[in-house]
Amino acid sequence: MSLKEFLRMVLILTLVTGIWGGLLSLVKIATQDQIEYQRIKNIKAPALEKAINVEYTNDPVKARKKIKVGTDESGNPIRRNVFIAKRKGRVVAVALEGYGTGYGGRLGVMVAIRPEKRIVDGIAVTIYSETPGVGTKAMKSESFMGQFSGKRISANFGGNRIDAYSGATYTSEGIMEAVEKATQIFSQQREKIL
Amino acid sequence: MSTMWQEFSKGLWKEVPPFRFVLGLCPTLAVTGKVSSALGLGCGVIFVLMVSNTLISIFKNQIPGKIRVPVFIVIIASAVTIVELMMEAYFYTLFEVLGIWIPLIVVNCLILGRGEAFARKNPVHLSVADGLGMGVGFTISLSVLASFREIIGSGTWFGLSLLPASYIGFELLQSPPGAFICLGLLLALINLISSKMEDKKQGC
Amino acid sequence: MGDYFLMMISAIFANNILLIRFLGLCPYVGVSSNVNGSVGMSGAALFVNVLASAFTWLVYNYLLVPFQLEYLRTVAFILVIASLVQLVEIVLQKTAPALYRALGIYLPLITTNCMIFGTAVLNINQENTFFEAVLFAFATAVGFSLALLILAGLRERFAIGKVPTMLNGFPIALISAGLMGLCFQGFIGLGQ
Numbered sequence: 001m002s003l004k005e006f007l008r009m010v011l012i013l014t015l016v017t018g019i020w021g022g023l024l025s026l027v028k029i030a031t032q033d034q035i036e037y038q039r040i041k042n043i044k045a046p047a048l049e050k051a052i053n054v055e056y057t058n059d060p061v062k063a064r065k066k067i068k069v070g071t072d073e074s075g076n077p078i079r080r081n082v083f084i085a086k087r088k089g090r091v092v093a094v095a096l097e098g099y100g101t102g103y104g105g106r107l108g109v110m111v112a113i114r115p116e117k118r119i120v121d122g123i124a125v126t127i128y129s130e131t132p133g134v135g136t137k138a139m140k141s142e143s144f145m146g147q148f149s150g151k152r153i154s155a156n157f158g159g160n161r162i163d164a165y166s167g168a169t170y171t172s173e174g175i176m177e178a179v180e181k182a183t184q185i186f187s188q189q190r191e192k193i194l
Numbered sequence: 195m196s197t198m199w200q201e202f203s204k205g206l207w208k209e210v211p212p213f214r215f216v217l218g219l220c221p222t223l224a225v226t227g228k229v230s231s232a233l234g235l236g237c238g239v240i241f242v243l244m245v246s247n248t249l250i251s252i253f254k255n256q257i258p259g260k261i262r263v264p265v266f267i268v269i270i271a272s273a274v275t276i277v278e279l280m281m282e283a284y285f286y287t288l289f290e291v292l293g294i295w296i297p298l299i300v301v302n303c304l305i306l307g308r309g310e311a312f313a314r315k316n317p318v319h320l321s322v323a324d325g326l327g328m329g330v331g332f333t334i335s336l337s338v339l340a341s342f343r344e345i346i347g348s349g350t351w352f353g354l355s356l357l358p359a360s361y362i363g364f365e366l367l368q369s370p371p372g373a374f375i376c377l378g379l380l381l382a383l384i385n386l387i388s389s390k391m392e393d394k395k396q397g398c
Numbered sequence: 399m400g401d402y403f404l405m406m407i408s409a410i411f412a413n414n415i416l417l418i419r420f421l422g423l424c425p426y427v428g429v430s431s432n433v434n435g436s437v438g439m440s441g442a443a444l445f446v447n448v449l450a451s452a453f454t455w456l457v458y459n460y461l462l463v464p465f466q467l468e469y470l471r472t473v474a475f476i477l478v479i480a481s482l483v484q485l486v487e488i489v490l491q492k493t494a495p496a497l498y499r500a501l502g503i504y505l506p507l508i509t510t511n512c513m514i515f516g517t518a519v520l521n522i523n524q525e526n527t528f529f530e531a532v533l534f535a536f537a538t539a540v541g542f543s544l545a546l547l548i549l550a551g552l553r554e555r556f557a558i559g560k561v562p563t564m565l566n567g568f569p570i571a572l573i574s575a576g577l578m579g580l581c582f583q584g585f586i587g588l589g590q
Contacts, residue, residue: 009261016265020272020473027276028469034283042286219423220512267480271473279469294519297472301512303424370418371583374576382569389564 037061040081043126044110048083050124051112053149054092056085067189080185082193085112093121094193098182102174104129109178113153113186115194120148123179128171135171144172153183198323205327206334211304213335213384218304221295222336223373229352232340234288235295236333238277240326243305245273247325250313266309267300274299304332343367343376402533409537412586415513416545417579422513425504426546426575427568431557435504436550440543442504444536446486447514450479451535454518455528475518483508513542545582549575 041061048060060083068077085093095112108127113120125139138144144165151161157180164172186193208214212222218239225231249269250257257265278296281289289296299305308328313321344350347367349357366372415421425439454475462468487505490498508514517538521531552574561570 005258009258012256012258013261013264013268016268020268021470024272024275024470024473027279031279031283035279038283038286042290217424219427220420223423224420264477264480267476268473271476275469275472278472294516294523297475297519298421298512298516300472300476301515369583370420371576371579373420374417374572374579378565378569378572378576381572382564385566385569386564 040064044081044083047110047124047126048095048112051095051110051122052085052093053112053122054085054087054114056087056092058084058086060085060095065193067185067192069185069189084193091115091194094186096182096185097126098178098180098185099127100174100177100179100181102128102130103135103168103170104131107171107174107178109175109182111148111179111182113183115186115190118153120151120153120179120183123148123175125175130168130171135168138165138168138171138175141165145175148179153187157183198319201320201323202327205324205329205331207331209328210331210335211328212332213381217307218302218332219377221298221302222339223370223377225292225295226336226340226343226373226376227347227368228291229337229340229344231288231291232336233333234281234285235292235299236329236336238274238281238292238296238299239302239305239332240329241277242270242273242299243308243325243329244322245276246270246305246309247313247321248318250309251316251318251321254314262314263306263310266306270305270309271300304328339376339380342380343372347372402530405530405534406537406540407585409534410541410544411582414541414545414579414582415516415538416542417575417582419516421516422511422542425508425511426549427571431550431553433547433550433554436543436546438500439504440539440546441500442508443511443513443542444539446479446483446505446508447517447539447542448532448535449486450482450514451517451521451531452528453478453482455521455526455531458522459528471519471522475515479514479518513538545575545578548578 045061052060063084063086064081065084066079067082069080070078072078080096083095084091085095093112093114095110097108097110100107100109106127106129107125110124110126111120112122123145128135128139130136130139144163147162148157151157157176162172162176205211212218221235221239225235246266246269250266274297277299278289281292281296308325312324316324341351345356346364348363348365349355349361367376409415413419416423416426422443425443457474457478458468458471462470462474467474483505487498490505517535521534524534526534549571553571556570556574565573
């Protein structure tokens with residue numbers, strides 16, 4: 001094989017991979033928003049549907065906003081999605097996730113808030129590792145989960161305002177903690193969200 | 195025009211993959227549990243096959259023979275990545291169902307095989323016809339096998355229930371070993387039909 | 399330790415790469431008609447599968463992830479595998495001619511063996527650690543060899559037995575593979 005032939009091969013292979021690499025990054029850029037939307041929609045849509053009880057006409061996942069909720073150890077901002085439900089162009093509910101600690105570990109709860117009345121609209125558990133049949137009973141219980149709806153967001157959720165599900169105290173407290181965190185974020189960043 | 199039709203139609207019966215031309219068997223067995231996933235993967239394969247056949251045919255004189263396989267592989271892998279991104283963006287449920295089988299289109303021997311055996315030696319219009327024919331033939335084959343497995347295995351077709359609710363489904367056909375057995379029987383059936391057709395021809 | 403053992407059992411039997419996951423069928427149908435060819439193919443597959451899984455794991459976690467290029471996974475993996483096969487071929491030819499003579503003709507076939515690529519992708523999807531990835535690749539290849547050798551033995555018997563004409567060749571091979579798959583599925587309870 002002559003040197004010239006060899007160089008030609010290297011050049012062609014580089015050219016082919018270069019052109020395709022460029023093309024692929026273009027496709028990636030063109031699709032990345034849609035892919036992110038699909039991923040969030042697939043994971044969060046069931047919880048959103050459960051949490052938001054008021055009627056709305058838009059797609060809350062499409063109308064999401066990213067807000068900064070703090071920084072991690074290395075100083076990078078932690079961002080969280082806030083989903084906004086509208087009817088006839090007016091915001092009727094916003095939903096965001098809060099996290100607490102249950103019996104088995106981290107608990108995530110999607111909390112829907114009605115901003116004009118400053119009350120909780122509804123909640124739904126998104127992430128959990130609770131004991132099946134014990135902690136999960138609390139999450140499925142209408143009477144326990146339903147207590148949050150209509151509660152004002154200004155005061156704390158522990159203590160006497162919510163009755164824990166008997167037999168699953170840790171899970172109940174984890175859910176209360178998560179709801180409280182989510183409502184705190186909303187109260188602090190109300191202007192930015194709306 | 196007639197030669198283009200010939201190249202297209204040979205993919206539909208005479209050399210239909212994967213039955214006549216036993217190439218690309220792995221996805222044939224894996225995604226044929228449901229008709230919708232078979233059709234989805236088939237469309238992905240048609241796209242990749244068209245792109246690779248067209249490009250290989252256009253640049254056949256520029257690509258040095260010694261490095262043609264790496265160049266073909268880059269072309270195919272990139273086309274597959276495009277399919278992967280598009281499917282994730284616009285057909286998310288299908289993307290979740292097909293999972294690992296979308297990247298695996300890359301190693302589907304059918305695609306590299308057509309590039310190597312056909313597109314490398316033929317003009318563009320014939321290569322396009324060949325790619326389309328082979329792709330459509332592959333998709334139809336997958337759908338036939340999937341229809342059989344889905345209807346008998348669980349009594350549904352495209353997710354719609356066809357058979358009465360009292361039909362409990364022949365679950366074996368939905369499981370992996372059932373896929374092998376179904377494909378074996380289908381191949382035997384095709385052998386039988388084509389040997390009958392040969393007999394008729396000789397009778398004339 | 400127990401977890402690793404279970405992972406291996408599952409990869410060899412209950413989730414056999416050939417019969418349950420449907421990867422690597424082309425060589426399965428291609429070379430399984432005689433036992434000698436199958437032994438050569440198994441050796442080559444075992445060797446390349448472990449190497450390829452190790453390399454692709456490193457490429458993914460130390461090259462693609464830091465630069466946020468995960469979407470180029472397919473292109474990167476297939477190139478790594480193709481060049482690895484070439485490299486193995488050259489190195490074997492120079493350093494171990496005896497081994498090369500035994501495995502040589504099966505190496506090029508390996509590039510299009512979807513088992514290699516499939517194992518590499520599965521390693522990423524299952525979020526295996528480096529050690530787990532190598533072990534998984536090894537167990538997968540053992541499962542592949544096992545299924546390949548058993549079928550080759552069966553097919554040698556079919557060659558002298560009487561098989562209906564329409565079932566001759568691929569159909570009977572596929573049906574016997576299906577029946578073997580049923581037996582392998584019996585190990586599913588072990589994996590849990």
